[in-house]
Amino acid sequence: LAYNQIAPFMRFAHLTANQAILDAVEGARRIHILDLDAAHGVQWPPLLQAIAERADPAAGPPEVRITGAGADRDTLLRTGSRLRAFARSIQLPFHFTPLLLSSAATHHHQQVASASTTTTTSSAATSLELHPEETLAVNCVMFLHKLGGHDELAAFLKWVKAMAPAVVTVAERETIGGGFDRIEDLPQRAAVAMDHYSAVFEALEATVPPGSRERLAVEQEVLGREIDAALGPAGGRWWGGLERWGAAARGAGFAERPLSAFAVSQARLLLRLHYPSEGYHVQEARGACFLGWQT
Known part of the structure; x- marks a missing residue:
């Protein structure tokens, strides 16, 4: 949460993904979002608010269900409680189902792909419910790099494709040079x-004093762990790059959706209002939206 306050990277990913989901589910009466890395669920209150505000007054708001996946059951349950309370405050019909995954990144796909579509209670954290009358959106923000090699990524995307989602959102780190297999x-x-990470730390240097408690917490709890993971044996999968993620998605039968001009304008507004440093820049390229730091 502190990271979102001092750096725009995750808020940018959440905002653009939410706009894509909002566009894809417009007019649907029952919406199901499968979030493959739910964590604290900070992505979802703005989307729930937008869905409620867009509702037809005559028909009332649609029903929204989020299946939140993660490795920590207690965190998922707390996330569900917070989101249910928020949905009640805006009078939006809402359900949250936790989906417990293996804590090992290399097992994420096996655990998800083996989840059945059997009916479970809303508190069950062992299987995935799919209802044919729901419009499905699959959210893969900072998730694909956790999968194994090309074969595992391809199998995962084919599994997602088989669920016939209205949209799949993907956000990942990008590198100079287009990435690596x-x-x-x-x-x-x-x-x-x-x-x-030199660009990330340079961005922090321009916006947050080096000795601030918030920055120290982010460096230790967020960036430190990311760097450890990036340097570890599985870290070589982190830098796939847009072309490789896109090629894998097309290989599974997906097609790109047009980039929403409103999403791009909202991303630029986010930077101007909350992260006014001139170093951040938003760019549209290759059918995607990029947030970078001008070094």
């Missing part, structure tokens, strides 16, 4: 991570 060599992983 996999980086086996530690020095190369270190060089790529250095390139990425």
Whole structure:
């Protein structure tokens, strides 16, 4: 949460993904969002608010269900409680179902892909419910890099495609040079991570004093763990790049959706209002929206 307050990267990903979902589910009366890395659920209150505000007064708001996946059951249950309370406050029919995944990143796909579509109670955290009358959106913000190699990524995307979602949202880190299939060599992983995180730390330097408690917490609890993971054996999967994620998605039968001009304008407004440093820039390219730091 502190990271979102001092840096725009995750809020940018959430905002643009939410706009894509909002566009895809317009007019639907029952909406199901499968969030494959739900964590604290900070992405969803703005979307729930937007859905409620767009509702037809005569028909009333649609019913929204979020299946939130993660490795910590207690965190998912707390997230569900917060989101249910928020939905009640805006009078939006809402359900939250936790989906418990293996804590090991290499097992994420196996756990998800083996989840059945059997009916469960809303508190069950062991299986995935799919209802044919729902419009499904699958949210893969900062998730695809956690999967294994090309074969596992392809199998996962084919599994998602088989559910016939209205939209799949993807947000990942991008590197100079378009990314890599996999980086086996530690020095190369270190060089790529250095390139990425030097820009991240430069952005923090321009917006937050080095000794602030918020920045120290973010460096230790968020960025430190990310860097450890990026340098580890699985870190070579982090830097896939847009072309490789896109090629895998097309190979599974997906097609790109047109980029929403409103989403891009909202992203730029987010930067102007909350992160006024001139170093951040939003760019539309190759059918995607990028947030970068001008070094």
